[in-house]
Structure formats: C-alpha cells, structure tokens
Amino acid sequence: MLLGESLLGGKMSLLQEIVSWAAGLPTWQSDALRRLFSQGTLTSRDEAEILAMAKAHHKLVPPEAALAPIPLQSSHLPTSSAKANPTVLLTMQDVKNVNALAPGHKISFAPKGLTIIYGGNGTGKSGYARVLKRACRARDGGGAILPNIHGAGPHDLPEASFIIAADPPVPVNWKEGTATPPELAEIAVLDSNCSRLFIDEAAVISYAPYGLDVFPKLGRLLTSFKASLEAERERLNCRDSILDELSGPTSVGVLVSELSATTTKGQVEKLAALSLPEQNRLEELEKRIAELKANDPTKEAEVLRRLRRRLALCKTQIETDNGVLGAPCIEKLRNAWQAADLAGKAAQEASSRTFDKEPLAGVGSNPWKELFRYAVQYSALAYPDKKFPFTGEGSRCVLCQQPLAEDAKSRLARFWAFIVDKTAQEAQRTRKEADALIEALKAARPFSPDQELIQEINERAPGLAALLEKHPTRFREEAKSVLESITSGALPGAVSGFSDTLASLGALDAALEETINQKVLLAKPEEMAKCVAEYDELAARRKLGKYKDVVLAQITRLIDISKYGDCIASLKTTEISRKGKELTEKSLTKALQDAFTDELKKVGMNNVHLDFKQSASQGQTRHQLQVPNTKAPKNTLLSEILSEGEQHVIAFSAFLAELRVSGLKNAVVFDDPVSSLDHRWMERVASRLVEEAKERQVVVFTHNVSFVVGLSKEATSHGVPTHAEWLRRFENVPGHCSPEFPWEVLTASKRIKVLTDICAEAKKVYAIDPEGEEYQRVHDKFYDRLRATWERSVEELLLNAVVLRFRSGVETRRLSRVVIDDEDFAIIYSAMSKSSEETPAHDHASGLHHELPSPDDMLKEVEKLKQYMDQLKKKQDAVDLRRLAATKPKTGA
Structure with a gap:
C-alpha cells in the first residue's frame, strides 16, 4: 500500500522516517508499530503478546515467556x-x-482504464478483495483471512498468484505470513476501514495522512498498558506482618525499615548468620538476664510491658472482629435488614396503590427506576432551563420524543411523585445500609493469634488462652450462621460476639499493669539495660535467620515494583505525540492541503473544509474538518451533521489527494468505495473514478448493482476502457468468475453479443428438434431479452441517457443528441410488436398453430437492432454538431 512516500519532497520519505525513528524505540514498541502497519488494528492476542514483550524487556517475566520482538x-x-x-x-x-x-478461478484486470468486479452477498467478492488488501498492505490490512473450514487443513495458509505487467509479464506469489512482494506493495487499496478520517472520544472528525495513524494507535496501546501494569504493581504493595516483629532499635530493625530494591541478599544473609561465639554469647546473655530478672524488678517489669503491648495489639484485632460480628453490629444488621424489608414492602405497596391502573406492569420496580433515572438525566439536556418533569406547552416525552398528551403529563407527574416520595427513598437507603453491613461481614477475615502469645497468656490466664485459640473457628462459624440466615431470607439470630474475650483481655491487662507498678518501685536499670540491648541485637539477628525467606521475598517484591516502575515510565506518550506532530507538519504540505480541498470539490463536498489547527495527546495529532456557515449551534460536532455516506466520500477524497501528491501512477484498488446507505454520492464518486482511470489502472470491487450501472455508463460516455468481472455462486460454491456482467447490468450495445450467442445456441437445438420444448425455451429466452434490449436502447441511445434507471437526476445537457422522428417510431414500434408477440407472456389462440421463428429469423432481428443502433448514432452525431454550432456565442461584425 503505497501512500505518503513522496509527501516530503526530496527529503527522507514519511515512512522511511518512521522506520528510522522506530529504531530508537524499545524493540517491543517497534514490534507494535510493525503489526500496526501490517494489520491496521491490533487484536487482543496482539496486545497480550506485545505486553509480554514489554515485561520481558524489563525482566518482569523470563525471556521464554514472551515472543522475540520483530522490530519495524x-x-x-x-x-x-x-x-x-x-x-x-x-x-x-x-x-x-x-x-x-472455488479453486482454479482467475480474475483478469484491464491494464488500462477501469476494471469493475461485481459480486453480491456471499459470492466471494469480500474474499478476493481481502486477499488484495493483505497482499498489498492496505492501511486496514483487510482483517484475518479464514480458510475453508470444510476443506483446508488447520495449518494451510492463504495464498495467491499475480501477474504484473512487464515485457515479459512477471509472476508474483503471495502467502499469508511472508514478506509482501515489493511489486504488490506499490498498489494502493482503499475500503471503508482504510479511512483517512478519525472520530475521537469527543466525536470530532479529523484527518491524518497514511502512516501517521500509527501514532495515536500506539499511544492508546501504551496508555492501556499503563493502566494494566499499575494495577499489577498495586497488588504487590503488601507487607508480611513478620516484618513488624523484626522492627525495633536493632541493626535488624534498621535493615527492615530501609528495605528497598537495592537491598542485596548478601546483606540479609550476613546479618542473619550468627557465628559460634555469637551464639554462645546469646545463650550467656539469656542466662544472665534471667538472673538479673530474679534480682532486678525493672527487667521483670519490662517483660511484662512487652506482654502488655502484645496484648494491646491482640485486643485491637479482637475489637476489629467484634466490630464486624459483635452483638451490636449484628443487632444493627438485624435492624437494617428488617427496616429494609419493611421499607421495601411499604414502597411496593405505595407503588401498587399508585400504579395499579397503569397500562404496563412493573412500574416502580428497580429496572423501571433505572429507566426513569436516565430519563431525568436526559431531560436536563433536552430542557436545560426547565425543572423536571417539564409538562408545559410544547413538552415532549424524553424517551419516545412524542408530544405529551394530558394523560401522559399526569402519569409523568405521578411517576415523579413516587420517585421523590420518602417511602421509596427510605427503602433504597435501608437496603444499601443492610447490603453494606453484609458485604463487610463477607470480606472480614478473623484474627489468628500466634502460638507463642497464647502459651505466654496460658501461664497467667488459661481461660483467656483457650478463648484466643478458638477465636478464628468461632468467628467463621458465627459469620457463616449469620450469612446463611440472610441467604435463606430469615433475620439473623443473636450472637454472643467476643465481649467475653475482650473482658478477659482487659482483666489480664489490668493485673499486669498493677504488677508492673509494683516492680518499678524496686528497679535496678543500669546493668539490666546494657544486657538487654546486647541480647535484643543478637536475638533480633537470630529471629532474622528464622524469617530470612520472608525478608528476601519482600526484597523480591520491591525489585518487581521497581521494574514495574521502569516499565510504566517507558509508556509515556509524550515523545510519540511530539514525533507524530512533527511528521504531520512535514507531511501536510500545502500541496496535500490543496489536493484534498480540490478532491472534496470534485465530489461536491463544498460544505466541508480542513481546519489545520493541530492538537497532540497520547500520540495523536489531528486536523479537524469543519463545515463553514452552518446554522447549527456553535459546539455542534461534525459527526452529528455528516451522514455515513458523506464520511465515506470525505475519506475517498483524502485517499485520492494522497495519491495525487505522491506523483506515482501505480494501480489502485477500491473496495465498496460508496456507502450503500447514501445513493446521492454514487454518480460523483463514479465520475471521479472514471477520471482517475484515465491516468492509471483502477480496480473497483462492489456489491452495488446501481453503482455498477452508473460507473459503466460514466466510463462509456468518457471513452474509458472498461473490463468487467462477475463473481457468483455456482452449485453453492462462491468465487466463480465470469469475464462479463450479469444481463441486468449490461448496456444495450453489449447485449448484442449475448443475443448473438443465444442465436447460435438456438441453431444447434433447432437442428435436432425444431418444435421441441428445448427450442421453445431458447426461443422464449431470446425474444424476452430482445425486447428488453430494445427497451434499454430507447433509454440509453434514443433518449441518450437523459433519464436512467438507478439515477436520481435528469441530465438535460444530453438532450443535444436526442432526435426522434417518425422513422424511429416505426422501427421501434415494429420491433417491440414482434418481440412482444413472441415472448412467453403472449398467449396465442388455442386453436391456431403458431410457427416459431427459425434461428435465422432471430439473427435477422439482431442485425435489425444493430443496424438501427448504427443508424441512430450517425443521425445523432449530425444533429449534435448542428446544435453545438447553434449554441456557440455569436461574435460582432
């Protein structure tokens, strides 16, 4: 697909500059560009593969977990x-x-002029066109080509052969997944998906030349990757509670508090490893501290303070669990559930009383409320200065937009009164409150005390130790019971909560506090503090050895978080936007702007012009299209004004403008260049295609028979060579090619050959059985088509196509060649009478024998028609010259 190659004059071409710029990108980003150029769009599989490459590039996954990037x-x-x-x-x-x-078929293209390839739905047109788009690197890429599910093997790739004009002709082979032959890469292809128009998130229609559309696509891809990677990184931001136990005024505590991606495994292992002398010293300190504790109340008090701190943490966790599953919370849930039930019944009762006579059931239900909520929001747009509901003069329903009758106004008022009624609002509020409490209960996880703490508590309060050990199981059983009650529709029963555990914790804490106060009075801190500090340092290192894997795992998480940070930092779109803007400024030369404007005028789009004010964001650089002198509101979007057909025509014009500026005359292929939804543009597009076919080979794929007729007649009237290919299904297999159009599309002059062929067929059948059913069939076919050809001759030749079927306008300028005299009338009357007499629709008298005309008689009818066409042309040429002379301006003497 060659466009954009010559947009920069004698400097490096646009596409070459993109390749040069891509060489400085990470290889995975360059791979993304390669896929965008090759395919036009990225599939979800493409995006997943490119994201895996990005992760592998930043060592978030091993290299074998991603494909090797293929840079552009x-x-x-x-x-x-x-x-x-x-x-x-x-x-x-x-x-x-x-x-x-169907295998074995060949599509031929006229080396000069216009080739029209017509095929209806299911005839294989899209398949052939998609091969050309894939082989010639169309901007859209044509989408994936699926094999025949009933024929090809699972690994058989699409392929095709082409013959390129040369002396001698050059064969070129293409296969999916292989490099495109350079000859095919020079052929430009346009279809509705290869648009030069873009509709952004704000529905603003903009234009960008070929090659520049990859920048916004790459920018959007990186932005989506950023959101995905940030979510993954956030899931790594967790911390094992063991790390809190290692914190404190020791070297281990400092290490843990300063953990980062740069912390090495060697630092952790060095601190965690106690030498034999250090182990002996730790044992010695344990004994010495035990002795000092026996004689030093201060140390004993410190032990008790540590226990109190751990008890405080334990109490906080139990209070959290009690806040979710305690008696007050469950009572609150019971009340909220009951209130929601009562409020819901009240609202339902109010709805039933209010809307029992409404024409439709379900008024007041949740789906109805949601619909009504959107109606209220839209009313603010439709009637910005009116309070909802607006039922005044000229009011309309905001859903069906029909004028509001009086009963509709009354109904709307009742609906609004119900919505704002406190009963309905209270039902909604209480339901949300109950649901919030239930979700909190579902999400809760019980506190699980460690065994060391339980054992230490067991020495002083065995009952409390038992409560703490059973706490997780007790929490889960009570939560399950409450949730099962709610699921069954019943109110949850009363729960005991954990007030007994909290009371026991409070009692033990009070006892410890009293004991500590007594010990403090007998303190001897000097020697004890010194020993404890040394002991704490060695004990912390011993504990680090026990939980070394936890610390190393945290470092690994921090390293991954850092890698995610680097990867996310590489997703900035600033440089992409800058480069896109730079290349856009270079490529959108005045020549291209003028060519685009001229192309728009050629197809009659005089109400649209380009606004070349640029904007760049996330790799996008856009040049907006505007409609001048419109009476629409100032902020009306162009996408709201232009039809789909008009948008196709603008894209068509942009494509031709790029072709013109490129200066190259390679073949160009159009796949359905006009929208079937808008017939107004068919003639203008056909005229422009014929004009282009005078300069280069033009190939048009279409499923629109009206467009075929108009395009053929336009080419004929301008003397442009035209070749036809008809794609059809035969024996339910698509893709069969015929080097001519179906009968309905053929012009009168081209039908002469078909009629002559039928005569030849009739001669063969006549020789076997001149009165048989087969000859009758061929006879009927001939005269039916002869009559249709005379009718087409009147339309195309006698009336010089002033008025045509499938064409919306009357071309009065063609009247210069129209001349009808008595001789024309007599010839046409006689021929139509003869053909009508012989057509199957004519019912002959049952008692008379009707002798069928011979094949020679049929051939004479064809000659008569051909002679009349030649005679009419001479007469029209003469009158055309006479009238042309008469219409020339007279010069003064």
Whole structure:
C-alpha cells in the first residue's frame, strides 16, 4: 500500500522516517508499530503478546515467556521505486485457502482504464478483495483471512498468484505470513476501514495522512498498558506482618525499615548468620538476664510491658472482629435488614396503590427506576432551563420524543411523585445500609493469634488462652450462621460476639499493669539495660535467620515494583505525540492541503473544509474538518451533521489527494468505495473514478448493482476502457468468475453479443428438434431479452441517457443528441410488436398453430437492432454538431 512516500519532497520519505525513528524505540514498541502497519488494528492476542514483550524487556517475566520482538523495518512497509513504468495488475489467480472460494478461478484486470468486479452477498467478492488488501498492505490490512473450514487443513495458509505487467509479464506469489512482494506493495487499496478520517472520544472528525495513524494507535496501546501494569504493581504493595516483629532499635530493625530494591541478599544473609561465639554469647546473655530478672524488678517489669503491648495489639484485632460480628453490629444488621424489608414492602405497596391502573406492569420496580433515572438525566439536556418533569406547552416525552398528551403529563407527574416520595427513598437507603453491613461481614477475615502469645497468656490466664485459640473457628462459624440466615431470607439470630474475650483481655491487662507498678518501685536499670540491648541485637539477628525467606521475598517484591516502575515510565506518550506532530507538519504540505480541498470539490463536498489547527495527546495529532456557515449551534460536532455516506466520500477524497501528491501512477484498488446507505454520492464518486482511470489502472470491487450501472455508463460516455468481472455462486460454491456482467447490468450495445450467442445456441437445438420444448425455451429466452434490449436502447441511445434507471437526476445537457422522428417510431414500434408477440407472456389462440421463428429469423432481428443502433448514432452525431454550432456565442461584425 503505497501512500505518503513522496509527501516530503526530496527529503527522507514519511515512512522511511518512521522506520528510522522506530529504531530508537524499545524493540517491543517497534514490534507494535510493525503489526500496526501490517494489520491496521491490533487484536487482543496482539496486545497480550506485545505486553509480554514489554515485561520481558524489563525482566518482569523470563525471556521464554514472551515472543522475540520483530522490530519495524523498511521491508515491512510499502516501497517506492522511481521506475519509469507504474505497477499494473494483469491477473489474480491460484487463490487457495481463502474462505470457501472455488479453486482454479482467475480474475483478469484491464491494464488500462477501469476494471469493475461485481459480486453480491456471499459470492466471494469480500474474499478476493481481502486477499488484495493483505497482499498489498492496505492501511486496514483487510482483517484475518479464514480458510475453508470444510476443506483446508488447520495449518494451510492463504495464498495467491499475480501477474504484473512487464515485457515479459512477471509472476508474483503471495502467502499469508511472508514478506509482501515489493511489486504488490506499490498498489494502493482503499475500503471503508482504510479511512483517512478519525472520530475521537469527543466525536470530532479529523484527518491524518497514511502512516501517521500509527501514532495515536500506539499511544492508546501504551496508555492501556499503563493502566494494566499499575494495577499489577498495586497488588504487590503488601507487607508480611513478620516484618513488624523484626522492627525495633536493632541493626535488624534498621535493615527492615530501609528495605528497598537495592537491598542485596548478601546483606540479609550476613546479618542473619550468627557465628559460634555469637551464639554462645546469646545463650550467656539469656542466662544472665534471667538472673538479673530474679534480682532486678525493672527487667521483670519490662517483660511484662512487652506482654502488655502484645496484648494491646491482640485486643485491637479482637475489637476489629467484634466490630464486624459483635452483638451490636449484628443487632444493627438485624435492624437494617428488617427496616429494609419493611421499607421495601411499604414502597411496593405505595407503588401498587399508585400504579395499579397503569397500562404496563412493573412500574416502580428497580429496572423501571433505572429507566426513569436516565430519563431525568436526559431531560436536563433536552430542557436545560426547565425543572423536571417539564409538562408545559410544547413538552415532549424524553424517551419516545412524542408530544405529551394530558394523560401522559399526569402519569409523568405521578411517576415523579413516587420517585421523590420518602417511602421509596427510605427503602433504597435501608437496603444499601443492610447490603453494606453484609458485604463487610463477607470480606472480614478473623484474627489468628500466634502460638507463642497464647502459651505466654496460658501461664497467667488459661481461660483467656483457650478463648484466643478458638477465636478464628468461632468467628467463621458465627459469620457463616449469620450469612446463611440472610441467604435463606430469615433475620439473623443473636450472637454472643467476643465481649467475653475482650473482658478477659482487659482483666489480664489490668493485673499486669498493677504488677508492673509494683516492680518499678524496686528497679535496678543500669546493668539490666546494657544486657538487654546486647541480647535484643543478637536475638533480633537470630529471629532474622528464622524469617530470612520472608525478608528476601519482600526484597523480591520491591525489585518487581521497581521494574514495574521502569516499565510504566517507558509508556509515556509524550515523545510519540511530539514525533507524530512533527511528521504531520512535514507531511501536510500545502500541496496535500490543496489536493484534498480540490478532491472534496470534485465530489461536491463544498460544505466541508480542513481546519489545520493541530492538537497532540497520547500520540495523536489531528486536523479537524469543519463545515463553514452552518446554522447549527456553535459546539455542534461534525459527526452529528455528516451522514455515513458523506464520511465515506470525505475519506475517498483524502485517499485520492494522497495519491495525487505522491506523483506515482501505480494501480489502485477500491473496495465498496460508496456507502450503500447514501445513493446521492454514487454518480460523483463514479465520475471521479472514471477520471482517475484515465491516468492509471483502477480496480473497483462492489456489491452495488446501481453503482455498477452508473460507473459503466460514466466510463462509456468518457471513452474509458472498461473490463468487467462477475463473481457468483455456482452449485453453492462462491468465487466463480465470469469475464462479463450479469444481463441486468449490461448496456444495450453489449447485449448484442449475448443475443448473438443465444442465436447460435438456438441453431444447434433447432437442428435436432425444431418444435421441441428445448427450442421453445431458447426461443422464449431470446425474444424476452430482445425486447428488453430494445427497451434499454430507447433509454440509453434514443433518449441518450437523459433519464436512467438507478439515477436520481435528469441530465438535460444530453438532450443535444436526442432526435426522434417518425422513422424511429416505426422501427421501434415494429420491433417491440414482434418481440412482444413472441415472448412467453403472449398467449396465442388455442386453436391456431403458431410457427416459431427459425434461428435465422432471430439473427435477422439482431442485425435489425444493430443496424438501427448504427443508424441512430450517425443521425445523432449530425444533429449534435448542428446544435453545438447553434449554441456557440455569436461574435460582432
């Protein structure tokens, strides 16, 4: 797909500059660009593979977990050669593994002028067009080509052969997944998905030349990656509670408090390893402290203070659990559930009383309320200065937009009164309150005390130790009971909560506090403090050895978080936006702007012009299209004004403008260049295609018979060589090609050959059985088509196509060749009478024998028609010259 190659004059081409710029990107970003150029859009699989490459690049996953990136290179892009002869397609053949296309067929292309390839739905047109788009690197890429599910093997790739015009002709082979042959890469392809128009999030229609659309696509890809990676990084921001136990005024505590991605495994292992002398010293300190404790009340008090601190942490956790599952909370849940039930019944009762006579059931239900809420929001847009509900003069329903009748106004008022009624609001509020309490209970996880603490408490309060040991099981059983009650629709029963545990903790804490106060009075701190500090240091290191894996795991998390940070930092779109803006400024030359404006005028889009004010964000640089002198409100979006057909025409014009500026005359392919939803533009697009076909080979795929007729007649009227290919299903297999159009599309002059062929067929059948059913069939077919051809001759030739079927306008300028005299009338009357007499619709008298005309008689009818066409042309040429002379302005003497 060659466009954008010559937009920068003699400097480096646009596409080459993109390749050069991509060389400085991370290889995975360059791979993304390669896929965007090759395919047009990225599938979810593409995005997953590229994200895996990005993670592997930043060592978030091992290399084997991602594909090796394939950076963008010149070979992945269209090429431009300064050769004297443009690229011209002669045939496409040997198409294999493409949908269910029939094998062995060949599509021929006119080397000069226009090739029209017509096929209705299910005839294989899209399959052939998709091969061209994939082989020629269309901007959209044509989408994935599926093989015949009933024929091709699971690994058979689509392929096709082409013949390129040369002396001698050059065969070129293409296969999916391989490099595009350079000859095919020079052919431009446009379809509705290869649009030069973009509709952004604000529905603003903008334009960007080929090649520049990859920048916004890459920017959006990186932005989506950023959101995904930030979510993954957030899940790593957790901390094991063991680390809190290692904190404190020791070297281990300092290490834990300063853990980072740069903390090494060696630092942790060095601190965690106690030498034999250090182990002996720790044992010695344990004995000495025990002795000092026996004689030093201060140390004993410190032990008790530590226990108190741990008890305080334990109490906080139990209070948290009690706040979720305690008697007050469950009572609150019971009340909220009961209140929600009562309020819901009250609201339902109010709804039943209020809306029992409404025409539709379900008024007042939750779906109805949601619908009504959107109606209220839209009313603020439709009637910004009116309070809802607006039922005044000229009011309309905000949903169906029909004028409001009096009963509708009354109903709307009742609906609003119900919505704002405190009964309904109270039902909603109480339900939310009950649901919040239930969700909190579901999400809660019970506190599980460690065994060391339980054992220490057991020495002083065995009953409390038993309560703490049973606490997790007790919490889960009570929570399960409450949730099961709610699930069954019943009110949860009373729960005991954990007030007994909290009371026991309070009692033990009070006892410890009293004991500590007594010990403090007998303190001897000097020697004890010294020993404890040394002991704490060695004990902390011993504990670090026990939980070394926890610390190393935390370091690994911090390293991954750092890697995620680096990866996320590489997703900035600033440079992409800058480069896109820079290249846009270079490529949108005045020549391209003028060409685009001229192309818009050629197709009659005089109400649209380009606003070249740029904006850049997330890799996007846009040039907005505007409609001048419109009476629409100031902020009306162009996408709200232009029809789909008009948007197709603008994209068509942008494509042709780029072709013009490129200066190259290679073949160009159009797939359904006009929208079937808007017939107004068909003639203008057809005229522009015919004009282009005078300069280069033009190939048009279409499923629209009206467009085929108009395009064929336009080409004929301008003397542009036209070749036709008709795609059809035969024996329920699509892809069969015929080098002509179906009968309905053929012009009167081209039907002469078909009629002559029928005469030849009739001669063969007549020789076998001149009165048989087969000859009758051929006879009927001939005269039916003869009559249709005379009718088409009147339309196209006698009336010189002033008025045509499938065309919306009357071309009065063609009247210069219209001349009808008595001789025309007599000839046409006689021919139509004869053909009508012989058509199957004519019922002959049952008692008379009707002798069928011979094949020679049929051939004479064809000659008569052909002679009349030649005679009419001479007469029209003469009158055209006479009238042309008469219409020339007279010069003064």
